[in-house]
Amino acid sequence: MTDLPATMTAIGLPTPGGPEALVPETRPLPAPRAGEILVKVAAAGVNRPDVMQRKGLYPPPPGAPDIPGLEIAGEVVALGEGVAGFKPGDKVCALVSGGGYAEYCLADAGAALPVPAGLSMIEAAALPETFFTVWTNVFDLAGLKAGENFLVHGGTSGIGTTAIQLAKAFGATVFATAGSGEKCDVCRRLGADVAIDYKSADFVSVIKETTGGRGVDVILDMVGGSYIARNYEAAAPRARIVQIAFMEGSKVQIDFMRLMLKRLSHMGSTLRSRPNAEKASIAASLREKVWPLIEAGKVKPVLDQVFPLAQASAAHARMETSLHIGKIMLEV
Known part of the structure; x- marks a missing residue:
């Protein structure tokens, strides 16, 4: 040196x-x-x-x-x-x-x-930060597979743009939420099959409608707060939900019945x-x-x-x- x-x-x-x-x-x-x-x-x-x-x-x-x-x-x-x-x-x-x-x-x-x-x-x-995070959470922890439905919140964040592209590249059907029409357009250009403007539409309703009531198999969430219960609603049976941040807060009151009836897995990790x-x-x-x-x-x-x-x-x-x-x- x-x-x-x-x-x-x-x-x-x-x-x-x-x-x-x-x-x-x-x-x-x-x-x-x-x-x-x-x-x-x-x-x-x-x-x-x-x-x-x-x-x-x-x-x-x-x-x-x-x-x-x-x-x-x-x-x-x-x-x-x-x-x-x-x-x-x-x-x-x-x-x-x-x-x-x-x-x-x-x-x-x-x-x-x-x-x-x-x-x-x-x-x-x-x-590094986004690719390590998305890989370890979406693919290692949640085990996303080709043919499954995947939802990422904050689709135009660094994590979101990475998750959309990787999930699509590995054969998933991709749903993303974002906060404007312009941001939804970006999500679609990156490979999202369905982009939902959370300010003007309810992502749970859109997902249920699009999937014939079934829901999504893997959810990557950095919002927390009120999204936790809504993720359970949008989840398919045996879905895996991975929590990586809590922009809306980490303390919520929640009914876990949905978790049990749908046999969901809710995991979290830091890097x-x-x-x-x-x-x-x-x-x-x-x-x-x-x-x-x-x-x-x-x-x-x-x-x-x-x-x-x-x-x-x-x-x-x-x-x-x-x-x-x-x-x-x-x-x-």
Whole structure:
């Protein structure tokens, strides 16, 4: 690491608060520990958990940097002890447990993947958080299969745009909810068979009508709140519902009779605090099953807006408007 700088610019969070709480700071350059790579960051993704962390509602797990940012793309510049499969100069994207909003970032080598052929660094940095999340929840946990009906809420979010494309690529019939006619059009262009404007239509009614009363087999939900009971209504017998966030709140009063009568499975998961070995296993699945689809142009990240690193606060303000379609990115 002799030719690397001693310090770097990173986005700090001295006190929790609004978007203005994010401020550029000078930090010491991190050194890779065993099993880690140091990446010179070209771009980083902005995600809802970053917003939660900024508000003081989602502290980093023990040992993770206090700098926000859960996904990056860039060039490997140093290796920790025992790292195989990467060398300095390699172009990678990686899921990280924090530290992405910076000029340099550490990543566990197991959670790093080569930048897919044909993608820019900004596009590659838009992959890890949403693709790891969708793969582990929709395909590993819920076991979505070809021929099944799949519903994702928030169809034009980073998670939503990824889930629509992957579910479609693997042979499911895709339903998506979104908050405007324009957003529904985007969902359909990405492969959704049915897009429902939740502001003007009831998704439960539309799904029951479209499926002849049967419902959907797998639901990916980041809304929670009132959607939990409605998901049970929209679910087919033996459906699997996966909860990955609670934008409308995690505490609800609910009648579980529907869960029992339909023999539903309601599961939940987080990604950030999982052991490195689990993240490496997801990365291996993505490399084998999804990276070929990306390189063939069948699946691609949807980008909303790109901000310079120093304008991370503006990127967060954009996310909080909920007007974005796809991923909001930072360019270093």
